Amino acid sequence: MKHRKFWFVGTIALLCAIGFGISGHSKAVESERWEYQTVYGHPGQSTMLNPQGSVGWELTAVSCQDANQCAYFLKRRK
Numbered sequence: 001m002k003h004r005k006f007w008f009v010g011t012i013a014l015l016c017a018i019g020f021g022i023s024g025h026s027k028a029v030e031s032e033r034w035e036y037q038t039v040y041g042h043p044g045q046s047t048m049l050n051p052q053g054s055v056g057w058e059l060t061a062v063s064c065q066d067a068n069q070c071a072y073f074l075k076r077r078k
Contacts, residue, residue, distance in 0.1 A: 033078040043070050 037057060041048050043064055049072060053059075057074040064070040 034075050035078050037074045037076075039072045039074065041070060041072065042068060049074075 037052070039049065039052065049057075049059060052074055056076040058076060059072060060075050061073040062070055063073070
């Protein structure tokens with residue numbers, strides 16, 4: 001009789017564990033969404049980027065075509 005109760009409780013525990021494991025993996029993961037901005041300016045003018053940083057923009061890359069003009073590429077979560 002004791003063995004029957006043990007197997008019954010063990011079976012219920014196993015089914016619950018499997019159920020919780022499956023439900024945790026079935027939720028869809030929402031992908032992150034980003035927006036992008038390009039700011040143009042002179043090299044060394046990093047202070048112009050501070051207002052963008054204070055509202056969540058993050059500097060990702062800088063491309064300078066010559067000594068007078070740079071493009072600053074920014075991104076932030078939507």
